[in-house]
Structure formats: C-alpha cells, structure tokens
Amino acid sequence: MNSIGIGTLARRVGVSIDTVRYYEKSGLLSPASRLASGYRRYSDEQVSRLRFIRRAQELGFTLKDIRELLGISKQRDVAKIKRAAEKKLADVQARLAALTRMRDGLATLVATCPGHGRAADCPILRALGEEKLDD
Numbered sequence: 001m002n003s004i005g006i007g008t009l010a011r012r013v014g015v016s017i018d019t020v021r022y023y024e025k026s027g028l029l030s031p032a033s034r035l036a037s038g039y040r041r042y043s044d045e046q047v048s049r050l051r052f053i054r055r056a057q058e059l060g061f062t063l064k065d066i067r068e069l070l071g072i073s074k075q076r077d078v079a080k081i082k083r084a085a086e087k088k089l090a091d092v093q094a095r096l097a098a099l100t101r102m103r104d105g106l107a108t109l110v111a112t113c114p115g116h117g118r119a120a121d122c123p124i125l126r127a128l129g130e131e132k133l134d135d
Contacts, residue, residue, distance in 0.1 A: 003032060003041035013050045020050065026063055028053055028070070060092055 010017045023029040029049055031040035049070075056066045065088065072080045112123040119125060 003043055004047075006031075006040050006042070009042045009047060009050065012047055013054060015050070015054060023050065023053060026067075028063065028067060060088055 004012075006017050006020055010020050020029065024031070029046060032043040032046060033041045035041060052070070053066055056069060057063075061069065065084070069081065069084060072084065109124045109127055
C-alpha cells in the first residue's frame with residue numbers, strides 16, 4: 001500500500017482528524033513519514049494501530065491501559081494480555097453491578113412516588129434526604 005494522508009486514515013478507521021492528532025500527541029500513534037511539505041503520511045501499520053486503539057477504547061480500556069497493551073503486544077506475551085483483559089472484565093462487571101443497584105434503587109423510588117402532592121410528602125425527596133439509604 002502506498003502511504004496515505006491523515007484524512008484518508010481518519011476515514012478508514014471512522015474517526016476525526018482531530019482524534020488522530022490527539023493520539024499522536026498522546027504518543028500512541030505516529031506517522032510513518034512526512035513529506036517535504038510536512039504533511040503526515042501513514043501506512044497499513046498505522047491503520048491497524050489506530051483500529052486497535054479505537055476497539056480497545058470501545059471495550060473500556062483507557063489510553064493508559066492501551067499504551068500498556070501496546071507495550072505488552074510488542075513483547076508477544078499473551079499471558080500478560082489475557083491478565084489485562086481479565087482485569088478490565090472484572091472492572092466492567094463491578095461497574096455493571098453498581099449500575100444494577102442504582103437502577104433497582106431508582107426503580108423502587110419511582111414506583112413509590114405518586115407523582116403529585118406536596119414536596120414534603122414525596123418519597124423520592126425523603127429517601128434522598130435520609131441519613132442512610134437501605135441497601
């Protein structure tokens with residue numbers, strides 16, 4: 001493949017040019033070369049790397065996590081990559097559990113509120129103002 005410009009790279013991966021520049025400033029991506037005019041040029045390797053970054057973000061990895069994954073991938077240490085993914089999975093499961101508790105708590109409050117009457121009698125306001133919420 002011939003080298004491509006930043007706009008083509010961005011379109012191929014489905015991101016904005018500003019996103020590509022942000023990843024460059026973050027040290028996650030760098031152009032394969034530059035033309036004499038200073039324009040950045042990218043190869044298939046940068047297309048793959050940018051896709052990797054975007055997909056990792058979609059799975060909840062932070063830019064710091066992604067930097068670590070990229071470092072591990074250079075070492076070809078599959079066990080470390082699996083451990084990093086397991087750690088992220090545990091984090092996602094914990095957040096899902098917390099969101100489930102929040103959803104259930106809100107559903108209970110909404111179900112108890114008649115939606116009319118005095119604010120002082122509102123079960124939602126009372127529950128939010130209590131010293132301790134029931135778990």
